[in-house]
Amino acid sequence: xxxxxxxxxxxxxxxxxxxxxxxxxxxxxxxxxxxxxxxxxxxxxxxxxxxxxxxxxxxxxxxxxxxxxxxxxxxxxxxxxxxxxxxxxxxxxxxxxxxxxxxxxxxxxxxxxxxxxxxxxxxxxxxxxxxxxxxxxxxxxxxxxxxxxxxxxxxxxxxxxxxxxxxxxxxxxxxxxxxxxxxxxxxxxxxxxxxxxxxxxxxxxxxxxxxxxxxxxxxxxxxxxxxxxxxxxxxxxxxxxxxxxxxxxxxxxxxxxxxxxxxxxxxxxxxxxxxxxxxxxxxxxxxxxxxxxxxxxxxxxxxxxxxxxxxxxx
Numbered sequence: 485x486x487x488x489x490x491x492x493x494x495x496x497x498x499x500x501x502x503x504x505x506x507x508x509x510x511x512x513x514x515x516x517x518x519x520x521x522x523x524x525x526x527x528x529x530x531x532x533x534x535x536x537x538x539x540x541x542x543x544x545x546x547x548x549x550x551x552x553x554x555x556x557x558x559x560x561x562x563x564x565x566x567x568x569x570x571x572x573x574x575x576x577x578x579x580x581x582x583x584x585x586x587x588x589x590x591x592x593x594x595x596x597x598x599x600x601x602x603x604x605x606x607x608x609x610x611x612x613x614x615x616x617x618x619x620x621x622x623x624x625x626x627x628x629x630x631x632x633x634x635x636x637x638x639x640x641x642x643x644x645x646x647x648x649x650x651x652x653x654x655x656x657x658x659x660x661x662x663x664x665x666x667x668x669x670x671x672x673x674x675x676x677x678x679x680x681x682x683x684x685x686x687x688x689x690x691x692x693x694x695x696x697x698x699x700x701x702x703x704x705x706x707x708x709x710x711x712x713x714x715x716x717x718x719x720x721x722x723x724x725x726x727x728x729x730x731x732x733x734x735x736x737x738x739x740x741x742x743x744x745x746x747x748x749x750x751x752x753x754x755x756x757x758x759x760x761x762x763x764x765x766x767x768x769x770x771x772x773x774x775x776x777x778x779x780x781x782x783x784x785x786x787x788x789x790x791x792x793x794x795x796x797x798x
Contacts, residue, residue: 526608530557530566533795537758538588538624539577540772543607545764548780549584550772551577555591556607557797559778564797569610572596576626579760580633581679583607585615587623587637602626602635602657616657617643627675627685627715634682636663636675636700650700654682663700669712676715676722686722688712693724695738706736714759714771723769725756733759733771733785747785 536553543549547560551574556567575588583606590596596603601617625638635653639646650665650672669689678684683699686706693707693715707726714725714733722736723746733746733756746769748756754775762768767784778792791798 526568527558527565528568530564531797534778534792534797535776535795536573537772537776538575539579539586540758540770540778541577541579541584541760542763542770543579545762548760548770549579549607550778551575551586551588558607559791567607570605570607570612572600576623576637578626578628578630580628580630583609585626585628585633585635586612587621587626589622602637604656616653616660617645620644621646625672625675627677629677629682630679630717632677632680632682634677636677636685638672638675652700664702665696665700666702667694667705668696668700668703669694669705674713674715676717678717679719684717686715686717686724688715688724693722693726693736695722706738706741707734711755714756716759716761718761723759723761725759725771727755731755749779749788749790 534550534552534557537550539551541549547558550557553573555571558565571591572594573589573591574586576586578585583604585604587602588600589598590600597619599622601621602615603612604615605612620643623637627636635657637651639648639651642648646660650663651660652663653660668687669691671690672687674688676686683697685696685700687694687703689712692705692709693712694703695706696703708728710726710728712724712726716723720737720739724734726732726734731748731751731754733748735744735746754773756771757774758772760770768782770778770780772778776795777790779788779790781788
């Protein structure tokens, strides 16, 4: 009974959060070299709370971005910054090799439509490019391949082109294909897409982690049964979180179907919500938790440094 209550609590927290909100192994997303001049001109110092996070990712090897309720917050070289652009409430948020894809709602003073639909931009640049469904849709569950830019979304409310269900676009939102998603689990919370293979994706659901190799036509569960979360692909691995009464994190290698458990920091009634892999540092990871804390590790989980404590930056 205690385990069941824990899972129900975890799912409830995840739903609330969602509604407020490689040539080398380990190569992931990134926005290029990121010149210091661009960073200085496009950011300002930040000291406060990072609330309602709906995605995170490494902009480059030294810069971790969080899509928060009041805009994009950055942890760079031990310092907290925030983007002077993009003061919006992003929901779906995916860092890719040349920027980010997002969905959500406009911030105060913004002239964006509400909801913003599917948009594309760069953290260090002001503008956004509208791709699809401006004023129509807000995609909470959205995955984008870091280099192939294949977009998969869970459409929860019918719009001008799509019914409810899972869809994908391989041309930056110009056309959409509904996918069958057979055996895709119960209640999808997160989607991740392989950086190069547009047909390989993973779903985090209330019943576990599911993977597809055929563009979402069929899925198979690769985890134990439990609440899945925190998906992140590298070239030949998938990182994921799983809650089965206690939090856990794993890395899965599909070539031989092997799994390795990664150590987590001490958590009190908490669990992994998002995972980001450093694009250049093999053993460097970051996690964000259901309770709003964030940690980084440079030794693949043997030790962790806390950089956000239940929403408050450190």
